[in-house]
Amino acid sequence: MRVFIAEKPSLAAAIFKGLGGNPDTEKKDGYYQHGQDVVTWCLGHLLALCDPEDYNIEHKKWALSYLPLTTVYPPRMKPRKGAEKQLKVVLNWIGKADSIVHAGDPDPEGCLLVDEVLTYAQNTKPVQRVLIADLNDKPVKAALANLQPNEHFQPLTQKALARAVADQSFGYNLTRAYTLKAREKGFDEVLNIGRVLTAMIGMINERTLANLNHQKSFYYELFGHFELGGHIIKGKLMPGEEFELDDKGRMISSLEVAATKEADTGAKANISDIEQKTETRQPPMPFNLSKLQIEASKRWGYKPKEVLDALQSLYEKHKLLTYPRSDNQYLSDAHLENRDSILSAIKGTLSHLSEAIDQAAPTSNHKSFNASKIEAHHAIVPTEKSGAGIELNERERNLYELVAKRFIALFYPGSVRDKVALDVTCTGRCYRATQTTLNKQGWEVLFKGEHQDEPNQNALDLASLTKGTEGTCTQVDMEQRETKPPKYFDDASLLKAMTQAAKFIKDPELRKTLEAKDKDTAGENGSIGTEATRSGHIEKVGKLTHLVSLGKEKGYKNPVYKTTEAGQEFCALLPDEIVRPDISAIWEGSLDKISKKQLNIESFLHDVNQYINSQVEHVKTQGVPFVKRHGITCPTCQQGTLIKRPGKHGPFHACNRYPDCKTTFPDDNGQPNLNPKPRQNAKPSTEEFCKQCGNPLVRRPGKKEGSFWWGCSGFPKCKVRFFDQDGKPDRDRGEL
Amino acid sequence: MSQLITSKEARYKKNHEKMATVIQFLKQEVYSDMPNLMLLLSYKDRAPLDRLLNKLISLEYIQKHVFEFQTGKISIWGITDLGLTQNIQDINEDFRAFDPYRVKFGTLEHKLMNQKAQIYLQRNGWTDWRNADQYSFRKQYDVEHRPDAIITAPNGFTIAIETERTLKTVSRYRAILKSHVLAQKKNYWSAVFYVVPNDDIRQLLIKRFDRVEYIPFDESKHPFEHYRSKLVRVFTLDELKTLTIQ
Numbered sequence: 014m015r016v017f018i019a020e021k022p023s024l025a026a027a028i029f030k031g032l033g034g035n036p037d038t039e040k041k042d043g044y045y046q047h048g049q050d051v052v053t054w055c056l057g058h059l060l061a062l063c064d065p066e067d068y069n070i071e072h073k074k075w076a077l078s079y080l081p082l083t084t085v086y087p088p089r090m091k092p093r094k095g096a097e098k099q100l101k102v103v104l105n106w107i108g109k110a111d112s113i114v115h116a117g118d119p120d121p122e123g124c125l126l127v128d129e130v131l132t133y134a135q136n137t138k139p140v141q142r143v144l145i146a147d148l149n150d151k152p153v154k155a156a157l158a159n160l161q162p163n164e165h166f167q168p169l170t171q172k173a174l175a176r177a178v179a180d181q182s183f184g185y186n187l188t189r190a191y192t193l194k195a196r197e198k199g200f201d202e203v204l205n206i207g208r209v210l211t212a213m214i215g216m217i218n219e220r221t222l223a224n225l226n227h228q229k230s231f232y233y234e235l236f237g238h239f240e241l242g243g244h245i246i247k248g249k250l251m252p253g254e255e256f257e258l259d260d261k262g263r264m265i266s267s268l269e270v271a272a273t274k275e276a277d278t279g280a281k282a283n284i285s286d287i288e289q290k291t292e293t294r295q296p297p298m299p300f301n302l303s304k305l306q307i308e309a310s311k312r313w314g315y316k317p318k319e320v321l322d323a324l325q326s327l328y329e330k331h332k333l334l335t336y337p338r339s340d341n342q343y344l345s346d347a348h349l350e351n352r353d354s355i356l357s358a359i360k361g362t363l364s365h366l367s368e369a370i371d372q373a374a375p376t377s378n379h380k381s382f383n384a385s386k387i388e389a390h391h392a393i394v395p396t397e398k399s400g401a402g403i404e405l406n407e408r409e410r411n412l413y414e415l416v417a418k419r420f421i422a423l424f425y426p427g428s429v430r431d432k433v434a435l436d437v438t439c440t441g442r443c444y445r446a447t448q449t450t451l452n453k454q455g456w457e458v459l460f461k462g463e464h465q466d467e468p469n470q471n472a473l474d475l476a477s478l479t480k481g482t483e484g485t486c487t488q489v490d491m492e493q494r495e496t497k498p499p500k501y502f503d504d505a506s507l508l509k510a511m512t513q514a515a516k517f518i519k520d521p522e523l524r525k526t527l528e529a530k531d532k533d534t535a536g537e538n539g540s541i542g543t544e545a546t547r548s549g550h551i552e553k554v555g556k557l558t559h560l561v562s563l564g565k566e567k568g569y570k571n572p573v574y575k576t577t578e579a580g581q582e583f584c585a586l587l588p589d590e591i592v593r594p595d596i597s598a599i600w601e602g603s604l605d606k607i608s609k610k611q612l613n614i615e616s617f618l619h620d621v622n623q624y625i626n627s628q629v630e631h632v633k634t635q636g637v638p639f640v641k642r643h644g645i646t647c648p649t650c651q652q653g654t655l656i657k658r659p660g661k662h663g664p665f666h667a668c669n670r671y672p673d674c675k676t677t678f679p680d681d682n683g684q685p686n687l688n689p690k691p692r693q694n695a696k697p698s699t700e701e702f703c704k705q706c707g708n709p710l711v712r713r714p715g716k717k718e719g720s721f722w723w724g725c726s727g728f729p730k731c732k733v734r735f736f737d738q739d740g741k742p743d744r745d746r747g748e749l
Numbered sequence: 750m751s752q753l754i755t756s757k758e759a760r761y762k763k764n765h766e767k768m769a770t771v772i773q774f775l776k777q778e779v780y781s782d783m784p785n786l787m788l789l790l791s792y793k794d795r796a797p798l799d800r801l802l803n804k805l806i807s808l809e810y811i812q813k814h815v816f817e818f819q820t821g822k823i824s825i826w827g828i829t830d831l832g833l834t835q836n837i838q839d840i841n842e843d844f845r846a847f848d849p850y851r852v853k854f855g856t857l858e859h860k861l862m863n864q865k866a867q868i869y870l871q872r873n874g875w876t877d878w879r880n881a882d883q884y885s886f887r888k889q890y891d892v893e894h895r896p897d898a899i900i901t902a903p904n905g906f907t908i909a910i911e912t913e914r915t916l917k918t919v920s921r922y923r924a925i926l927k928s929h930v931l932a933q934k935k936n937y938w939s940a941v942f943y944v945v946p947n948d949d950i951r952q953l954l955i956k957r958f959d960r961v962e963y964i965p966f967d968e969s970k971h972p973f974e975h976y977r978s979k980l981v982r983v984f985t986l987d988e989l990k991t992l993t994i995q
Contacts, residue, residue: 257975268930268976271966276934441936491967 016110017052017143018103018127020117023328023336024145025054028116031153043102051106055117059100060090060129062181067091075189081629082189084182084622086615088174090133100130107134112141115163118389119144121608122543124166125173142166146387148335149347172608179600179621180208186625187591190632198637202559204583208596209542213554215592216510216517217561218576218584220502227498232263233270234492237444239282239437241484247470248437248444259496267493273442274489282439283483289476292430296422296456298342298381299392302544303512305337305416310505313411314571317504317548323408324393333362333400333413339390340544342381344423349382352424354397359417361399363410366417369459373424381423394420418459425456428464433475439486448475501566501573507551514541514594527598529605541597586637588628645685649676655685697726701742706731710742767801772810772828772836776844777880778864780814780827780852785864802826810835814849816857823857825849843884855914862986863897863912866944869989870910874903890937894928899938907938913945916953919960926973927964929980943983951983958983 017032019025025045026036034047044053065082066073067089072082092100107113113136117123131140140163145156187206195204205211235250250273252258257266264270300308305324306317315323324337348355356370381392395417405413429452437444448469457464502510510517515527527541542550555563560580566573576584584592590599603620606612645666647653653670655678666685668674678685697709701723708727715722721737734749735742754760767790774789775781783795792798805811810832816823827847867878879886881895896909909929917925929941945951958977963970984992 257979266971266976268964268966268971268973269934271969271971272927272930272934275966276931280935440934 014110015050015112015114016106017050017114017116018107018130019052019054020123020126021056021336022054023148024116024118025052027145027148027150027153028052028143028157030150031157043099044106051110052116053103053106054099055103055126055130056096056099058093058126058129059096059103060133061093062177063089063091065185075193077190077193077633080190080193080633081186081622081626082182084178084618084625086178086618088178090129103130104134107131107136107138110138112139114160115140115142115166116145119146120389121169121173121176123389124170125177128163128167128170129174146389147345147347147384147391149345149351151347151350152345152384168608168610171614172604175607175614175617176600176604178618182621182625183208183596186629187632190629191587191637194632194637204560205553205557206587206591208600209546209550210553210557211587211591212514212517212541212594212597213507213511213550214557214560214576214580215584215587215594216514217502217507217554217574218581218592219517220499221575222581224498224501224575227496230265230496231267231493232259232265232496233267234264234494235270235274235277235444236490236492237277237282237437237439237486238488238490239439239444239484240487241282241284241437242478242482244473244478245487246435246437246446246473246475246478248435248446251436251443251445253442270491274491277439277442277486278489280440280486281483282437282444282486284435284478284480285438285443286434286436287476287478287480288434288436290432291452292432293427294430294455294457295427296379296425297419299344299394299419299423300416301340301342301392302338303340303508303547304342305393305412306548307505307508308415309412310503310508310571312415313408315408316552317508318552319408320412321548323406323412327405327409327413331400331403331405331409332398333358333396333403333405334416335392335394335396336390337393338545339393341386341388341390342392343383343386344381344391344394345384345387346382348391348394349377351397352376355395355420356424358397358399359395359421361401362395362403362405363400363414363417366414366421369418369421373421374426375424377424379423422456422459425459426453428455428457429453430466431476435475435478446471446475501569501575503569503571503573504551505571507554507574508547511542511547511550512540514597517593518595518598519589519593520595523595523598526602526605527594529601541594591628645687647674647676648687650674657683657685703727703731703733705733705748710735712737712740764801768805769836771801771805772832773838775811775826775828775847776833776836776842777878778860779845780825780847780860781864782823782825782861785861785868786826788865788868805832812847814847816849816852816854818854825852825857841885859897859912859914862914862944862946863910865986866910866912866989867898867900869986870900870992872990873992875900877901890932891935892928892932892937894925896929896938896941906940909938909941911941911943913943913950913954916950916957919957922957923961923964926958926961926980927966930964930976933980940979941981943981944989945983945985947985951985954983 017025017028019028029036029039029045029047029052032047032050032052034045034050034052036045039045039047044051046052063085068085072079107130113131115124115127115131117125117127141160142163142165143156143160145153147153184207188204191204191206237248237250239246239248252262252264256264256269259265298304302321302324306315306320309315309320310317321337324334327334328337352375356373360367360370393416395413400413431450431452433448435446437446448471449466451466500506515524518524518527554561554574560577560583562575562577563572564575566575590596600621603612603617607614607617645655647655647668647670650668650670650673653668653674655666655676656669657664657680658667664680666678666680668676678687679689680686695711695713697711699709701710702708703710703725706725706727708725708731710723710733711726712721712723714720715737721740723735723737723742725731725733735744736746736749737743738745754763770790771786774786781789783798786802787793787795787798790798802811802813806813809829811826812829814825814827816825827849828844830846833842833844833846871878878898878900880898881887886895896911898910899907900910902908909932932938933940943954945954958981959974961973964973965971
């Protein structure tokens with residue numbers, strides 16, 4: 014009996030179909046069977062690395078004396094919570110099998126995912142490997158005909174395992190070390206340190222500081238009006254190096270600009286160059302997860318996690334979209350062949366797109382149809398299943414429509430624009446007038462109104478003028494603009510930053526290493542985290558409220574991430590290589606060597622251990638340079654500090670020596686209100702009752718001294734109020 | 750010790766060259782004094798220059814005039830109308846002849862200092878000195894305030910020269926600097942060199958510049974401080990002797 018172990022159910026179904034089975038009728042509890050072939054599946058990782066307390070129960074307790082915790086290799090694994098049942102099925106089939114086919118995704122994580130189960134089962138049976146990236150029928154069959162020995166893929170498994178073990182050890186050791194040391198200084202929250210997480214906080218911090226430290230300044234633009242050949246042409250000055258420029262090439266000296274204005278007004282001018290070109294914009298690539306999350310966040314403010322959840326349900330429940338956790342933006346030829354059925358499926362799901370689909374070309378030579386660029390997954394596109402009759406919620410429908418339109422767009426021609434750039438030379442300076450004329454809208458018609466060009470500044474056609482025409486400058490306008498601080502991160506930009514984390518590394522050598530990781534993935538540039546984990550990381554960062562605040566900010570559509578004062582201190586006290594994606598880059602270099610068999614996993618882990626040990630020792634001896642966070646000492650006990658805590662009815666401030674000191678204060682815009690209004694001890698009336706809910710009414714003092722009003726004691730459920738009339742509710746005037 | 754010239758012809762030629770140099774210089778400058786002419790011809794002694802000047806006077810190309818100021822006597826040699834017709838280099842020349850009664854002490858001192866600046870710079874390889882008081886200069890450069898002269902530096906940049914014996918008020922400097930900023934933006938010259946007699950005056954001048962602070966354009970004030978280093982340099986006359994430009 015041959016047993017296939019797939020990474021996930023959808024892959025299992027595709028394999029089963031490729032083997033000639035019918036996934037709809039031959040599905041058993043946790044596996045498919047068709048003759049001698051059994052196809053079972055994992056649900057992502059079925060096993061998890063054992064935690065420190067699994068090796069030594071004492072290590073459950075956080076204590077400096079236990080640190081550094083040693084990294085165990087080879088690690089022990091334990092069943093992942095929630096996946097025990099499927100694990101049992103898989104282990105059972107491994108036991109019964111004569112031979113096994115490893116059908117993890119064709120990437121290091123996929124190799125590890127199945128290999129770890131085989132190791133856990135102490136399997137001795139022969140294992141072969143099938144590499145399936147494209148779940149369409151034809152490529153699956155081709156892959157099934159091309160099985161390879163699984164030993165060839167051991168380096169990849171090692172790479173993934175090394176990463177997992179190193180990340181775990183890094184997180185446990187540094188989190189505990191820093192938390193315990195910070196606790197000594199009266200900071201009693203967990204300082205979560207993880208390779209990706211901390212690098213994210215570092216990125217947020219860098220941006221926050223850049224924003225806060227931004228000095229408001231001005232820059233200037235000059236627009237010249239020229240009379241040339243009987244026409245007035247407006248052009249913008251392209252400042253040369255003789256001007257004082259900022260790093261973005263903008264003029265910053267008002268004196269210079271004003272002098273130029275005066276010097277050029279009335280001066281002779283001539284057309285020195287006219288350049289014409291056509292610009293074709295091809296339809297955009299189909300989405301991968303990050304791109305879709307970024308786009309959805311920009312359009313509707315959806316959180317990355319919400320997008321992933323909606324996509325997951327579109328994929329699993331409705332089966333309308335393909336696998337969502339993809340980092341790839343390419344499609345196979347099979348998608349091109351299945352064009353008709355995919356498009357008619359879209360028609361079925363969203364009938365208002367029928368017209369657009371009818372006008373789509375029968376085929377496409379878009380660069381996204383490139384099977385050689387597909388890695389573990391392909392881009393997210395609609396499936397061949399029609400969603401007619403399926404009730405989608407708003408979010409699902411929006412996302413489906415977005416994905417569907419991108420797919421339809423692949424069968425539309427590119428948009429074409431004619432661009433003209435006309436250079437006017439005046440006193441040796443160049444003023445440029447540009448114009449853009451839309452020639453063919455192409456695929457952009459699908460996204461109505463989203464690709465509008467700015468109206469041209471000049472009413473006439475610049476291309477109709479001739480080079481060398483002479484004239485004069487009749488007027489120069491000087492415009493003053495304010496520089497803007499670097500924007501805070503919101504969900505979309507943070508996701509984008511994670512896919513391009515290499516930018517945040519200062520060391521050029523290291524940067525190259527991280528960039529090399531994504532050299533084949535278009536649009537990604539030294540990413541941290543994987544496609545599947547990024548939204549989880551973002552959720553997690555948002556929950557570290559003591560370090561990072563997520564809130565509305567003036568001038569931003571979506572909530573933005575900022576580091577709090579504590580977060581800024583946190584980043585300042587950690588070594589640069591942890592706060593920046595440097596560690597990721599260093600490890601990425603070593604992991605790459607492991608996958609090429611140039612380095613063995615033991616020596617990598619040895620280096621990792623040494624690094625962790627030195628860091629832990631450093632923290633142990635040096636402590637953390639935390640200044641006391643909120644300087645307010647508890648006025649009652651004079652020992653503790655007031656700490657903001659979340660309460661049932663919003664935040665409040667309490668002494669950190671609770672339960673020894675039970676002092677609390679209400680919150681007033683993030684600060685404790687040390688002189689709160691004394692609690693009103695208004696007692697519910699025994700005579701007056703609310704007619705709405707039957708609760709007794711309460712007579713309360715009003716804002717004006719000596720005035721009163723009546724409220725229902727059922728507040729906030731019941732909002733009945735009355736004016737006060739001689740110590741009684743004024744029922745004649747009625748409820749308010 | 751320079752070698753004596755033995756050939757009569759060569760000697761005659763050399764003498765002619767020297768005369769031409771003096772004539773050309775005086776055509777441009779209208780008049781000059783003994784120390785400056787010695788500087789021009791690199792003479793250490795005044796005797797040979799006296800002979801040369803007397804020769805030119807007898808040819809009626811130049812005339813000598815002695816001014817008696819309260820501080821003492823100053824002898825000046827100026828170009829005559831006949832002198833102007835010698836050594837024509839450009840058909841559009843518009844030089845004026847020396848008229849002693851138009852010379853005042855202040856303008857005289859200023860002119861002589863300006864001549865020193867010119868001679869020093871030209872020794873360092875600067876070329877194309879043009880006095881700004883010529884009509885042709887006014888025609889070519891449309892500026893509110895004309896500098897004393899412009900000259901081309903060895904690196905090809907045109908530099909305006911302002912010789913300052915005395916200081917002006919801050920608001921006057923503001924107007925002058927505004928004119929220079931505009932001239933720079935009109936690509937007339939790329940910087941202004943102020944030449945002062947000594948270091949004390951340099952410090953005073955820089956102090957004045959500090960107080961300029963802003964320059965008005967279009968009825969609004971624009972800070973000048975930052976821009977100043979791009980526009981203005983101040984040198985003492987002595988520094989010009991050894992000035993090198995990168």
